[in-house]
Amino acid sequence: MSEALTSDNHLPAGAAAPRRAKPVRRFLRNPQAVISALVLGVVGGAVLLAPLLSTDPGAAELSKAFAGAEPGHPLGFDSAGRDVWSRLLHGGRNTLGGALIALAVALSIGVPSGLVAGYYGKWFDAVANWAGNFVMALPAMVVLLASRAILGPTMWVLMVVLGVLVAPSFFRLVRGIVATVRGELYVDAARVSGLRDRRIIARHVLIVVRAPIIIQIALVAGIAISLQAGLEFLGIGSGDLPTWGAMLNEAFQNVQRSPLFMLWPGLALGITSAALVLLASALRDVLEDGGTPPPRPRAARRARVSAPTTSDSAGARAALLSVRDLAVSYGSGASAVDVVRGVDIDVAEGEVVGLVGQSGSGKSQTAFSVLGILPEGGRVSRGSILIAGTEVVGLPEKRYRALRGGVVAYVPQEPMTNLDPAFTVGGQLVEPMRLRLGLSRKAAAERALELLRQVEIADPRRVFDAYPHEISGGMAQRVLIAGAMSCDPKLLIADEPTTALDVTVQAEVLELLRRLQAERGLGVLLVTHDLGVVADLCDRVAVMNAGRIVETGRTAQVLTRPQDPYTRTLIEAVLDDAPARPAWVAPRAADGAEVPA
Numbered sequence: 001m002s003e004a005l006t007s008d009n010h011l012p013a014g015a016a017a018p019r020r021a022k023p024v025r026r027f028l029r030n031p032q033a034v035i036s037a038l039v040l041g042v043v044g045g046a047v048l049l050a051p052l053l054s055t056d057p058g059a060a061e062l063s064k065a066f067a068g069a070e071p072g073h074p075l076g077f078d079s080a081g082r083d084v085w086s087r088l089l090h091g092g093r094n095t096l097g098g099a100l101i102a103l104a105v106a107l108s109i110g111v112p113s114g115l116v117a118g119y120y121g122k123w124f125d126a127v128a129n130w131a132g133n134f135v136m137a138l139p140a141m142v143v144l145l146a147s148r149a150i151l152g153p154t155m156w157v158l159m160v161v162l163g164v165l166v167a168p169s170f171f172r173l174v175r176g177i178v179a180t181v182r183g184e185l186y187v188d189a190a191r192v193s194g195l196r197d198r199r200i201i202a203r204h205v206l207i208v209v210r211a212p213i214i215i216q217i218a219l220v221a222g223i224a225i226s227l228q229a230g231l232e233f234l235g236i237g238s239g240d241l242p243t244w245g246a247m248l249n250e251a252f253q254n255v256q257r258s259p260l261f262m263l264w265p266g267l268a269l270g271i272t273s274a275a276l277v278l279l280a281s282a283l284r285d286v287l288e289d290g291g292t293p294p295p296r297p298r299a300a301r302r303a304r305v306s307a308p309t310t311s312d313s314a315g316a317r318a319a320l321l322s323v324r325d326l327a328v329s330y331g332s333g334a335s336a337v338d339v340v341r342g343v344d345i346d347v348a349e350g351e352v353v354g355l356v357g358q359s360g361s362g363k364s365q366t367a368f369s370v371l372g373i374l375p376e377g378g379r380v381s382r383g384s385i386l387i388a389g390t391e392v393v394g395l396p397e398k399r400y401r402a403l404r405g406g407v408v409a410y411v412p413q414e415p416m417t418n419l420d421p422a423f424t425v426g427g428q429l430v431e432p433m434r435l436r437l438g439l440s441r442k443a444a445a446e447r448a449l450e451l452l453r454q455v456e457i458a459d460p461r462r463v464f465d466a467y468p469h470e471i472s473g474g475m476a477q478r479v480l481i482a483g484a485m486s487c488d489p490k491l492l493i494a495d496e497p498t499t500a501l502d503v504t505v506q507a508e509v510l511e512l513l514r515r516l517q518a519e520r521g522l523g524v525l526l527v528t529h530d531l532g533v534v535a536d537l538c539d540r541v542a543v544m545n546a547g548r549i550v551e552t553g554r555t556a557q558v559l560t561r562p563q564d565p566y567t568r569t570l571i572e573a574v575l576d577d578a579p580a581r582p583a584w585v586a587p588r589a590a591d592g593a594e595v596p597a
């Protein structure tokens with residue numbers, strides 16, 4: 001086996017693939033990020049420590065109006081004889097505090113609603129999208145002015161209103177990303193492994209939106225500060241509170257006498273806003289370009305057409321998997337299309353049943369129906385599916401979850417897209433085991449390493465610690481097989497498990513599946529278009545065409561004495577692909593001379 005493994009494990013054992021530096025390290029290596037964060041740190045620290053670094057901002061000494069700098073008052077006094085330095089620091093507290101309130105409101109409305117709308121879609125998405133568009137269409141300044149007229153001169157409440165006005169920017173951002181991630185195969189895989197939606201969102205979805213949200217926070221904070229300063233400059237804020245905008249307003253009224261008063265709040269606003277924008281741009285480089293790879297576009301589940309009738313005996317039903325009269329439909333009413341019609345399949349314990357047919361014949365739709373993961377718009381419109389005696393058509397999601405991962409497991413077609421690029425292989429194996437088997441982190445990690453050994457990965461520790469992009473396709477498929485085995489299922493649904501792999505690796509993975517099936521006595525429903533794989537692995541085979549099972553029987557019997565014309569065509573197509581005959585060699589006479597044709 002070790003020889004076989006070398007072709008699969010493209011990276012030599014122990015050789016580490018180039019790893020991306022951790023986000024903190026990338027941040028520290030980015031001068032723009034460090035400088036802008038330092039500037040913001042200094043501004044934030046100064047305003048936080050305002051009571052220690054300055055005196056009462058409201059204390060006025062009229063005799064000192066417009067007086068210059070003196071010890072303890074480095075920026076001099078304003079028109080009312082108040083210390084400009086104290087007002088600048090305390091004003092910063094109110095300005096930044098107001099921006100924080102607006103941000104908190106925007107985040108608490110925009111992020112959860114974007115997550116729910118993006119992940120679940122349906123009516124909530126439509127309503128939230130409409131509401132978001134409506135709020136975005138409102139002119140922010142006019143709404144703030146109207147709010148001030150209705151609610152009175154209270155800056156904090158105006159900041160809450162501002163938060164509501166900018167919430168759609170977070171909603172749109174999160175909704176868009178989550179809607180893409182929702183369609184990722186690794187999210188389907190997490191669902192099949194029995195994880196709850198809440199957990200999938202927290203673990204696989206939030207991590208993808210994390211970086212864009214951080215970047216958006218920096219941008220929106222800059223906008224909130226500017227808007228707030230604008231309101232105060234226009235005299236629409238609280239009036240009595242020192243803020244940078246209010247200082248600008250006061251300074252503007254005395255610009256002829258002391259133009260320097262404009263400088264300090266203007267500088268504070270300019271430096272803080274510029275630092276936030278520069279930080280957002282640096283964070284984009286740090287977190288996105290070199291960070292979590294963006295979700296790979298979901299490989300379209302093939303949807304091509306191809307044209308029906310016997311199947312497993314409709315009588316006795318197998319103990320492990322028994323499908324009867326299954327129909328899968330897309331669309332509704334007159335436009336409904338049945339892509340699977342009247343399918344009957346049985347898989348007994350320890351039996352390998354091949355589901356074979358050309359592309360678009362409905363094999364994957366049948367498998368997805370068994371797993372309860374039909375793509376959006378698809379539904380089981382008729383029939384019955386018994387898994388270990390439990391009817392799963394119409395089964396509540398909670399009970400379905402208990403079956404998936406535990407009784408029935410899934411090995412998908414495309415290994416790479418079924419692993420979450422944001423987590424290590426080990427992390428992805430450990431999580432379902434902790435949840436389903438109630439193991440501690442340590443015990444689950446040990447079991448994961450043992451499973452990696454069982455699927456013949458040469459260096460389990462390295463693969464355990466690796467991210468999906470650091471392993472080969474063949475290794476990724478072994479990892480998924482290890483994951484499928486992790487909760488000791490009885491039934492395995494394998495959907496073209498070797499199609500995406502190169503030929504040598506295909507043979508190894510098939511050999512592995514054969515060994516695990518025999519050792520564990522698994523029942524397997526093997527979806528494939530490859531009659532060679534069927535001949536190699538399957539006890540029985542069901543041939544599918546245009547959504548129907550056209551022939552079922554023992555593998556040897558179906559392959560050697562096919563009854564249905566479509567099965568014969570399939571077999572003949574394979575024979576047509578047989579290796580070409582050797583090149584013609586001209587016959588030679590006894591003396592070696594070429595015989596003329």
Ligand SMILES: Nc1ncnc2c1ncn2[C@@H]1O[C@H](COP(=O)(O)OP(=O)(O)OP(=O)(O)O)[C@@H](O)[C@H]1O
Nearest residue numbers: 302303304330339358359360361362363364365375
């Ligand atoms: N999301 C969808 N919406 C509408 N029709 C779909 C959808 N997905 C698949 N179909 C249709 O269902 C039929 C069966 O597709 P299915 O993916 O099961 O084929 P398959 O036999 O597994 O093919 P392949 O080997 O290429 O995956 C196809 O005709 C396809 O057009």
